[in-house]
Amino acid sequence: MSNTAAISVSDLTKQFGDFTAVDAITFDVKQGEIFGFLGANGAGKTTAMRMLCGLSLPTSGKANVAGFDLYKESEKIKKNIGYMSQKFSLYEDLTIRENNRFYGGIYGLTDQQIKEKTQFMLKHLHLESKADTLVKALPLGWKQKLSFSVSMIHDPKIVFLDEPTGGVDPITRREFWTMIYEAAHRGTTVFVTTHYMDEAEYCDRVSIMVDGKIEALDTPAALTKQFNAKGMAEVFVQLARKAKRSDN
Amino acid sequence: MESAVKVERVFKNFQSGKTQIEALKDISFEVGRGELFGLIGPDGAGKTTLFRILTTLMIANKGNAWVDDLEVVNDYKEIRKRVGYMPGRFSLYQDLTVEENLSFFATLFGTTLEENYELVKDIYVQIEPFKKRRAGALSGGMKQKLALSCALIHRPSVLFLDEPTTGVDAVSRQEFWELLRKLQLQGITIIVSTPYMDEASLCDRVALMQDGRIMDIDTPKGITQKFSKPLWAVGAADMYSLMNDLRSDERVDTCYPFGQYHHITFAEVNQEIQGIEKSLVDKGHTNLSIQKIEPTIEDCFMELMNQ
Numbered sequence: 108m109s110n111t112a113a114i115s116v117s118d119l120t121k122q123f124g125d126f127t128a129v130d131a132i133t134f135d136v137k138q139g140e141i142f143g144f145l146g147a148n149g150a151g152k153t154t155a156m157r158m159l160c161g162l163s164l165p166t167s168g169k170a171n172v173a174g175f176d177l178y179k180e181s182e183k184i185k186k187n188i189g190y191m192s193q194k195f196s197l198y199e200d201l202t203i204r205e206n207n208r209f210y211g212g213i214y215g216l217t218d219q220q221i222k223e224k225t226q227f228m229l230k231h232l233h234l235e236s237k238a239d240t241l242v243k244a245l246p247l248g249w250k251q252k253l254s255f256s257v258s259m260i261h262d263p264k265i266v267f268l269d270e271p272t273g274g275v276d277p278i279t280r281r282e283f284w285t286m287i288y289e290a291a292h293r294g295t296t297v298f299v300t301t302h303y304m305d306e307a308e309y310c311d312r313v314s315i316m317v318d319g320k321i322e323a324l325d326t327p328a329a330l331t332k333q334f335n336a337k338g339m340a341e342v343f344v345q346l347a348r349k350a351k352r353s354d355n
Numbered sequence: 356m357e358s359a360v361k362v363e364r365v366f367k368n369f370q371s372g373k374t375q376i377e378a379l380k381d382i383s384f385e386v387g388r389g390e391l392f393g394l395i396g397p398d399g400a401g402k403t404t405l406f407r408i409l410t411t412l413m414i415a416n417k418g419n420a421w422v423d424d425l426e427v428v429n430d431y432k433e434i435r436k437r438v439g440y441m442p443g444r445f446s447l448y449q450d451l452t453v454e455e456n457l458s459f460f461a462t463l464f465g466t467t468l469e470e471n472y473e474l475v476k477d478i479y480v481q482i483e484p485f486k487k488r489r490a491g492a493l494s495g496g497m498k499q500k501l502a503l504s505c506a507l508i509h510r511p512s513v514l515f516l517d518e519p520t521t522g523v524d525a526v527s528r529q530e531f532w533e534l535l536r537k538l539q540l541q542g543i544t545i546i547v548s549t550p551y552m553d554e555a556s557l558c559d560r561v562a563l564m565q566d567g568r569i570m571d572i573d574t575p576k577g578i579t580q581k582f583s584k585p586l587w588a589v590g591a592a593d594m595y596s597l598m599n600d601l602r603s604d605e606r607v608d609t610c611y612p613f614g615q616y617h618h619i620t621f622a623e624v625n626q627e628i629q630g631i632e633k634s635l636v637d638k639g640h641t642n643l644s645i646q647k648i649e650p651t652i653e654d655c656f657m658e659l660m661n662q
Binding site for chain 1: 372396398399494495496522525565598611613614657
């Protein structure tokens with residue numbers, strides 16, 4: 108982990124009419140850091156994440172993602188980040204190889220690069236024999252590991268993971284986190300949301316959003332100490348109980 | 356114990372393209388009247404298929420099942436009058452208001468909101484302020500409460516809840532389980548499925564499901580007591596290299612990250628801890644802590660998966 112900021116946000120705000128979904132949030136994410144982005148349902152996480160991915164324009168505030176300005180260079184941001192969620196990941200009626208070709212093509216990789224990436228990925232995930240299998244025929248755990256790999260096919264500087272382990276069995280969930288550690292080790296910045304509080308402990312630093320604001324941000328150990336709690340689960344409950352708004 | 360639900364050797368297969376998927380492989384269990392029973396397992400374990408068979412929406416390939424002593428195929432009409440079902444996907448009418456959805460479901464069962472108001476009161480008061488709002492415009496949490504109210508409107512004897520807390524934050528999950536406890540006190544049998552292992556401890560009994568099978572069925576305490584080996588929690592300053600070092604140590608049998616600690620078991624039941632501690636210190640680990648702990652349901656689930 109270096110001290111260069113991969114994401115730098117100051118007073119970022121998003122309003123929908125008279126509703127302030129994200130209320131002047133300020134934080135930095137270091138390069139190679141695993142940054143946990145937590146909050147109760149409706150706290151504003153998804154809106155904040157959409158802005159950082161260049162999918163939604165902020166109402167006010169500043170942000171720099173992967174070295175690019177959020178207002179002026181959102182297309183460059185999209186090229187330099189990866190995104191994966193539990194809900195949207197791979198095309199079910201394409202094979203593994205076809206998904207790779209599709210996503211590689213979208214990100215402008217050459218045929219040769221796509222071929223090399225695909226081979227490397229299949230080998231790494233021990234899926235060589237499944238290259239021409241339709242994605243829908245794969246068990247969920249494999250799908251999630253595969254879509255994480257596909258989200259990084261273009262070697263993005265930052266990868267955004269939105270509840271990547273929802274509904275996954277406990278062993279696969281841990282294998283998935285091993286992959287996250289490995290990616291961070293190679294220098295990729297990981298920005299991740301989760302409802303599993305044990306996963307919050309695996310992050311280098313964690314922020315917790317309540318009603319559109321970041322109410323706490325530190326290492327899990329420091330937060331646990333600050334809130335005089337046994338672990339992140341207790342820290343989260345203490346903060347989220349203060350929330351006034353739910354997710355409408 | 357009189358049973359509210361009884362399942363005997365149920366099998367269910369699906370055809371997906373050229374492949375045959377075995378969704379349920381020889382499932383048997385019983386749920387006692389008034390019990391809060393949990394089906395715990397990841398996506399694809401077969402939880403939803405089992406719910407569909409018990410709510411008479413799908414027929415098993417093999418085996419029998421009874422709800423309220425009624426057989427699920429022959430007595431499906433009577434069962435439908437008696438059970439409440441909240442599917443995993445929001446299945447109310449998005450373009451009807453909260454009020455309209457409730458009165459629609461009440462009419463179907465020949466009842467009214469007022470008739471069983473005591474039962475839904477705690478939940479209904481939370482959605483009442485939005486009663487004129489269309490269901491499609493409600494937040495996730497409110498939709499869930501409306502769906503639960505609709506599933507309860509005819510005072511079912513057995514309530515089936517398919518993953519009511521999936522994607523819900525830790526605080527709202529706690530509140531939802533408090534609601535279930537209150538419903539149980541009103542004499543309703545509740546069968547609830549969840550992928551969150553920590554929720555297992557809130558049930559009277561649980562079935563741990565994986566890949567179409569029930570791996571174990573017991574009280575939460577009964578399950579954790581069956582864990583086969585002493586379990587240790589190990590922590591150090593650098594958790595990632597600690598995990599790699601533990602996994603490459605041949606004295607270590609299993610090592611899984613568990614929040615702040617790694618949970619490990621040893622190949623030898625009577626493994627001496629000082630030796631392990633020393634080799635970790637020699638590898639340069641600092642802030643080392645090793646302590647014996649009680650296993651959680653998740654530890655047991657993983658042990659069963661590995662068998």
